Amino acid sequence: MKKIMSSVIRGISLGITIGLLFASAFSLIYHTSALMPSTPEFVSHFSSTTIATIVSILLWALMGLVFSISPMIFKVEHWSITRQTITHFIVTFGLFTPLALVAGWFPVTPSFLISFVIEFIVIYGIMWWIFMTKARREITAINVALQQQHHD
Amino acid sequence: MRVTFKLSPELHIPFITINADRKTPDLNNLAHHIEQITDAWHLEGQQAGRTRLLTLSEIISCHTDGKHVICETTDGPYQIKQRIYELAEQLPADMFIQISSGEILAISAIQSLTLTKAGSYQINLTNQTTTFTSRRYMRQLRKRFLK
Numbered sequence: 001m002k003k004i005m006s007s008v009i010r011g012i013s014l015g016i017t018i019g020l021l022f023a024s025a026f027s028l029i030y031h032t033s034a035l036m037p038s039t040p041e042f043v044s045h046f047s048s049t050t051i052a053t054i055v056s057i058l059l060w061a062l063m064g065l066v067f068s069i070s071p072m073i074f075k076v077e078h079w080s081i082t083r084q085t086i087t088h089f090i091v092t093f094g095l096f097t098p099l100a101l102v103a104g105w106f107p108v109t110p111s112f113l114i115s116f117v118i119e120f121i122v123i124y125g126i127m128w129w130i131f132m133t134k135a136r137r138e139i140t141a142i143n144v145a146l147q148q149q150h151h152d
Numbered sequence: 153m154r155v156t157f158k159l160s161p162e163l164h165i166p167f168i169t170i171n172a173d174r175k176t177p178d179l180n181n182l183a184h185h186i187e188q189i190t191d192a193w194h195l196e197g198q199q200a201g202r203t204r205l206l207t208l209s210e211i212i213s214c215h216t217d218g219k220h221v222i223c224e225t226t227d228g229p230y231q232i233k234q235r236i237y238e239l240a241e242q243l244p245a246d247m248f249i250q251i252s253s254g255e256i257l258a259i260s261a262i263q264s265l266t267l268t269k270a271g272s273y274q275i276n277l278t279n280q281t282t283t284f285t286s287r288r289y290m291r292q293l294r295k296r297f298l299k
Contacts, residue, residue: 074287075288077252077253077286077288077289078252078284078286080268080270080271080272081270081271081272082270082271083270083271084271128271131271132267132271135267135271135273135287135290136267138290138294139265139266139267139273141294141297141298142265142293142294142297142298143264143265145297145298146262146263146264146265146297149297
């Protein structure tokens, strides 16, 4: 429980830090005189920049929370690598994407969203392949050691 | 004293024989010591109402089954009183290895490992059964076999 709490706090802090870096980037790109939490379009939905910033901080914290909780999926003992990877994909994609969209990080255009989905799938495909290759190599090495032990 | 092995496929349960021309008090003493060493750690197992002491060499695995802990032996399954975490602490580390939160295996019972198509770590045992381990416990297997 203590471990979970500390990773939650770490996730939230990291989320807000990254959000702040994004805010700085947006402010630079849009040449704003003061720091803006996101795109001018996002800020225009709120009565003031302060409110927009507070909402943004909340969204960044939630994004951080998603990424601090999701690694626990890989700790579920009896799940296979495939099941862990797919569940992690669903949780991360399903929670992070709407948050990032609401925070104004992504342009809401079909072409962007399609390429985003494809990228996400490709990244998880590569991750799955690396996990499987590593596991197979590990098992082969242990089998060699076991063979030698049986012959001793 | 010279120690030799006499191996035969029929000898499923290992036993020790002392070879000599006659029985002496020294040899009696030795036999007693050997018995003490080999029985230094044993479990009380229950099978169909009868209780028996299990020796380390006959244990294949210990695993949870609902609320109980079952010890698979060369003589069939026995129910034991110890919990898995207790066994993990007490069983000799050079003979046994924990492969999940609910199972401990005799190292000699491990035949080979297989990665299933879905990516589960399957352990094939010498008694033709299979069981599973996880990435977390693979670390210990790696440490044990890939020193």
